[in-house]
Amino acid sequence: MNYKISRRAASLAPSLTLVIDSKAKQMKAEGIDVVGFGAGEPDFDTPQHIKDAAIKAINEGFTKYTPSSGTPDLRQAIADKFKRENGLTYKPSQIIVSSGGKHSCFNVIAATCEAGDEVIIPAPYWLSYPEMVKLAEATPVIIHTSDKTEFKVTPQQLRDAITPRTRLFILNSPSNPTGSVYTREEIKALGDVCVEKGVLIMSDEIYEHLLYDGATHTSVASFSPKHFEHTIIVHGFAKAWSMTGWRLGFLAAPEPIAKAIDAVQSHSTSNPTSFAQKGGVAAMNGPQDHLKPWLAEFARRRAYAHEKFNSIPGISCVNAKGAFYLFPNISKLGLSSMEFSAKLLEQEKVAVVPGVAFGADDYIRISYATSLENIKKGLDRIEKFAKELAK
Numbered sequence: 353m354n355y356k357i358s359r360r361a362a363s364l365a366p367s368l369t370l371v372i373d374s375k376a377k378q379m380k381a382e383g384i385d386v387v388g389f390g391a392g393e394p395d396f397d398t399p400q401h402i403k404d405a406a407i408k409a410i411n412e413g414f415t416k417y418t419p420s421s422g423t424p425d426l427r428q429a430i431a432d433k434f435k436r437e438n439g440l441t442y443k444p445s446q447i448i449v450s451s452g453g454k455h456s457c458f459n460v461i462a463a464t465c466e467a468g469d470e471v472i473i474p475a476p477y478w479l480s481y482p483e484m485v486k487l488a489e490a491t492p493v494i495i496h497t498s499d500k501t502e503f504k505v506t507p508q509q510l511r512d513a514i515t516p517r518t519r520l521f522i523l524n525s526p527s528n529p530t531g532s533v534y535t536r537e538e539i540k541a542l543g544d545v546c547v548e549k550g551v552l553i554m555s556d557e558i559y560e561h562l563l564y565d566g567a568t569h570t571s572v573a574s575f576s577p578k579h580f581e582h583t584i585i586v587h588g589f590a591k592a593w594s595m596t597g598w599r600l601g602f603l604a605a606p607e608p609i610a611k612a613i614d615a616v617q618s619h620s621t622s623n624p625t626s627f628a629q630k631g632g633v634a635a636m637n638g639p640q641d642h643l644k645p646w647l648a649e650f651a652r653r654r655a656y657a658h659e660k661f662n663s664i665p666g667i668s669c670v671n672a673k674g675a676f677y678l679f680p681n682i683s684k685l686g687l688s689s690m691e692f693s694a695k696l697l698e699q700e701k702v703a704v705v706p707g708v709a710f711g712a713d714d715y716i717r718i719s720y721a722t723s724l725e726n727i728k729k730g731l732d733r734i735e736k737f738a739k740e741l742a743k
């Protein structure tokens with residue numbers, strides 16, 4: 353049987369981060385001593401009060417369909433969060449709860465982009481953005497950046513990339529994969545360009561709470577009513593509450609866009625899992641004191657890894673100010689990021705993600721969402737690997 357796969361689906365490659373993560377897990381299951389730096393999720397447990405709320409919801413029979421865009425209490429709790437933490441006033445009708453932040457991104461692109469539209473994506477980018485744009489039959493337009501500018505695009509680069517076909521600019525600060533964080537002034541300057549040119553911004557703020565060295569987060573929506581009108585914020589519970597497996601994310605959008613997304617979602621996934629949403633309410637409205645020790649632990653690991661990378665001949669690494677990734681430059685070692693990662697896994701049993709997956713072949717991505725002990729072991733192996741390559 354010759355199965356025909358649609359052009360849209362056939363143009364996609366499976367998420368390389370998930371592929372590498374599962375390969376490392378499989379090697380581990382076979383008893384091989386693998387150090388995994390591939391994970392895109394915190395290694396901490398979901399806080400207990402959040403689990404309790406979901407368990408209670410199940411026990412009370414909260415196991416049926418909910419409104420497709422989320423329960424009223426969760427949408428209200430999210431609107432309250434935007435008011436409290438970001439100074440943004442959204443009506444609950446402007447909040448859509450989805451099955452993960454990834455699903456929220458997908459919905460935004462599906463509801464706003466079509467064939468002929470261009471979507472501007474700074475590289476290194478989160479690897480799903482361009483694939484989602486292609487699924488919508490729109491065209492990704494990549495702006496390349498490097499470690500020399502801490503992986504940040506300038507307003508001039510953005511201006512130069514905008515054409516009459518530009519529909520969306522994707523901003524992700526703090527960034528996956530680089531951990532880079534734009535300053536308030538830098539965010540405003542990019543927002544100003546989009547407002548002037550009438551370009552929508554999809555602002556992926558899922559790492560908002562994971563910041564180091566005094567870095568702060570400002571939502572691009574918060575600068576003026578015009579900025580607010582031009583912005584769709586994507587967010588979720590996965591990272592700051594360590595709820596990756598719960599599949600719960602959300603977005604905040606201008607009313608007409610929220611309505612369109614509601615329609616898309618109502619015909620695809622319908623509501624996100626009912627009892628997961630009760631966990632979401634507890635996450636939003638409950639204590640946030642789990643974060644401080646997590647951040648302290650992440651900061652300790654980041655400091656160690658950053659210093660160690662820069663001590664390895666042939667590797668250089670700018671320090672990240674957010675998220676839980678480092679993005680060291682390995683280009684001096686003479687291998688493509690794919691060859692580097694494949695050989696490293698094979699020879700030294702260390703799993704990293706090649707930068708090419710994020711549109712930047714000179715780098716690899718390391719997640720430090722793993723114990724300091726693992727980080728030390730893994731980086732010693734990378735050091736040995738790099739020294740042999742340099743011979």
Ligand SMILES: *Cc1c(COP(=O)(O)O)cnc(C)c1O
Pocket residue numbers: 392451452453454455478524527528556558588589590591596599600601
């Ligand atoms: C993890 C992540 C998300 C969302 O993940 P979900 O598990 O779908 O909630 C969105 N954007 C970026 C950049 C991420 O790293």
